[in-house]
Amino acid sequence: MVTGGAGFIGSHLVDALLDVGATVTVVDDLLTGDADRLFARLDDAPDRLRFIHGSILDRDALDDAMERATIVYHLAAMSSAPESLSDPERCFAVNSRGTIESIQAARIAKARRIIFASTAAVYGLTPRTPSREDAPIEPASPYGASKAAGEAVVRAWPAAYADIDTLSLRLFNVYGPRQRLRAGDEGAVVSAFLHALERAETPVVYGDGEQTRDFVFVRDVVRAFLLAGSRPEPFGGVAINVGTSGTTTVNQLLAACAKACGKPGVDPMRAPGRAGDPRVSRADVSLAASALGFHAAxxxxxxxxxxxxxxRAANADRGDSPETPSDPSGEPDDDGHPHAKPRSPEVRVRHTGAPHHGRRPGR
Incomplete structure (x- = not known):
């Protein structure tokens, strides 16, 4: 079972689970996820994929989704640090209370394990690098604090209840296909740079560009989740970093993005540094290697x-020209393409049977 399975990382995880023959239920409220990411798989594996349009704060939807679940991958979240600053109450409701609701529903369903997607943001603005899992937890945003609270729940529940095993995966800067433009997520700078370069716009670098990040590809992250789900030994609520243990400056990232787009030598627009951005971020991945057998590939x-x-394939499918600058007045959709009005999930998902079951609409 995957919460947030219509999101960036979640949809890749759903693909991987289906590819190894698993039967998967997805629950997603589609506020940031996109059901279009699942429709092809609903056609490919209608007997092994079930989509429930609902919130992790809705116990009816959760209980329905958890039916017969053995492993729960909990990725549903408010994952934007900037958005968490403007709406901290909702951030904590989704990321903290939503984690409690998900674990409790997993226990009722007698699931064996729940794996929580946490974040390197729990380490704060001035972490020691490479950051080990036993480093101080010093979040500097409601987003980081809400994930730290979620980790506390994940750590406490197997100590208090013997019927569930839990694990937190602290994800560093995840990037790759399907990532939203201007998402505010770790790794979204990659999406911002690539969209700008493909649209012949000037990329923006905040500060001097010498801040470092640990960029990890989404397929590698999915493999870490699969390894965590398949380990027979219990984890007992521990947290494990998922990164590469490499460092890349933002300036180096821009040069690499420009090279990938065939546009080397791009001169960015320089903007003031942003408050709340850590200067350095790098994972110590020794625990991931020993506990999961994970190495980023x-x-x-x-x-x-x-x-x-x-x-480029997504732009071609939508009829977008990479040489046409985006309309700044348009709102970016979940794949980063501006449009005049936000799409309603009901346009793409109709409810059949129980009120939370989503299926592809007739076309």
Whole structure:
């Protein structure tokens, strides 16, 4: 079962689970996810994929989704640090209370394990690098704090209840195909740079560009989730970093993005640094190696090339011209393409049977 399975990482995880023969239920409220990411798989594997349009704060939807679940991948979240600043109450409701609701529903369903998608943002603005899992937890945004609270729940529940195993995966800067433009998520700078370059716009670099990040490709992250789900030994609520243990400056990232787009030598627009951005971020991945057997396999150049290929195909499918600047008055949709009005999920998902079951509309 995957919460947030219509999102960026979640939809890739759903694909991978179906590819290994699993039966998957997805629950997603589609506020940031996109059901279009699942429709092809609903056609490919109608007997092994079930989509429920609902919120993790709705216990009826959760209980329905958890039926017969053995492993729960909990990725549903408000994942934008900037958005969390403007709406901290909703951030905590989704990321903290939503985690409690998901674990409790998993226990009722007698699921064996729940794997929580956490974040490197729990380490705060000035972490020691590479950051180990036993480093101080010092979040500097409601988003980071809400994920730290979710981790506390994940850590406490197997100590208090013997019927559920839990694990937190602290994701560093995830990037790759299907990532939203201007999402505010870790790794979204990759999407911002590639969209700008493909549209002949000037990329924006905040600050001096020498801040460092640990960029990890989405396929590698999905593999970490699969390894976590398949391990027979219990985790007991621990947290494990998922990254590459490499560092890339934002300036280096822009150069790599420009190379991937065939536009080397791009001169960016420089903007003031943004409050709340850590200067350095890098994962210590020794625990991921020993506990999961995980090592990131995709280089930055390889991941960027695959992301550019996807972006160009997506632009071609939508009839977008990469040489036409985007309309700044349009709202970006979940794949980063501006449109005049936000799409309603009911346009893409109709309810059949129980009120939360989504299926592809007739076309």
């Amino acid at each position: 995709t280089s930055l150049d390889e991941g960027l090339a695959e992301t550019v290929e996807w972006l």
